[in-house]
Amino acid sequence: MTDDDAPVLLRTEGRAAYLTLNRPRAINALNHPMVNRIAGALAAWECDPAVATVVITGAGERGLCAGGDIRSIHEDARTGGGTASAAFWRDEYRLNAHIARFSKPYVAVMDGIVMGGGVGVSAHGSVRVVTERSRVAMPETGIGFVPDVGGTWLLSRAPGELGTHLALTGAAVGAGDALLCGLADHFVPADRLPALLADLAADEAHHVLSRYARPAPEGELAAHRAWIDHCYAAGTVEEIVDRLFDCGEPAAKDAAETILAKSPLALKVTLAAMRRAAELGTLEEVLEQEYRVSCAALSSPDLVEGIRAQVIDKDRAPRWSPAALAEVTADDVARFFAPPI
DSSP states (O other): OOOTTSSEEEEEETTEEEEEEOOGGGTTOBOHHHHHHHHHHHHHHHTOTTOOEEEEEESSSSEEEOOBOHHHHHHIIIIITTHHHHHHHHHHHHHHHHHHHOSSOEEEEEOBEEETHHHHTTTTSSEEEEOTTOEEEOOGGGGTOOOOTTHHHHHHTSSTTHHHHHHHHOOOBOHHHHHHTTSOSEEOOGGGHHHHHHHTTTSOHHHHHHHHOBOOOOOSGGGGHHHHHHHTTSSSHHHHHHHHHHSOOHHHHHHHHHHHTSOHHHHHHHHHHHHHHHHOSSHHHHHHHHHHHHHHHTTSHHHHHHHIIIIISOOOOOOOSSOSGGGOOHHHHHGGGSOOO
16 A cells, blocks of 8 residues: 655565655655655565565656755754754665665666765665666755765765766766766666566566666766866865866866856865775765764855755855865864764
């Protein structure tokens, strides 16, 4: 039985259990009740011998999930002291870790928009499917925030400096580049998804994917690896931007201009988080770091301002503080990684 009005629909059919994120008007943006409902379902299904595979999809035509419910985070940071957001992130990150360690095949259908928290409930799964409509991104620097939900774990392990490029610019990638960056495993044409989902109820996931997977359309990033790997290997965001402007590639110049529109503080914290994540040995350690960083961001003016500019007022003209990369100090960055008192 399902409740059609529930924010997450749950059903079982044959050997599969299906999770459907069900806030299509918000592109299935995640809130705390949704995270708790998913976590509870996974705990039950992991112990249920009748469930062999779990499948997650998003309702509507626009995408799996556009991320966390940042309107709620904005209001909480402004008026609630961030308590509710910290509690949400704690449970969300625990869910991300559970998905990564889930003992049965977890099939994430990453069709359409998959951003932020949507990456967290999909890209840690054991079977990750993209389509020609997929647009996968961690766009947090644009709202004065830092990639979370295990995003720095995933991106820091992409080939070369591709992950650093995606983390700083917030750029969305299609199916081919998602596969290249290790964010997905299989390409399936979107018109084949209904049949794939039906077959998962009757057969093992790897058998089903072997029938439906096709070569992905060629991505864009492979052709840019030389300048991406060179420019983003620099030690500071300022040097990265200088290298991007100096290398003579139009796409690199575009990347530099994109970066300079983001929160200077979020950019520097993101680069530090990526470098630290690359040295940490487990996803759980990275999630602990991200939780510390996310909670610190609640006391930064840039998170509230970034959400205001992009989502609330939609003037697309954030007033960052500090306003320039040169004004962000090492102490400003270190505060985000300080152990809780």
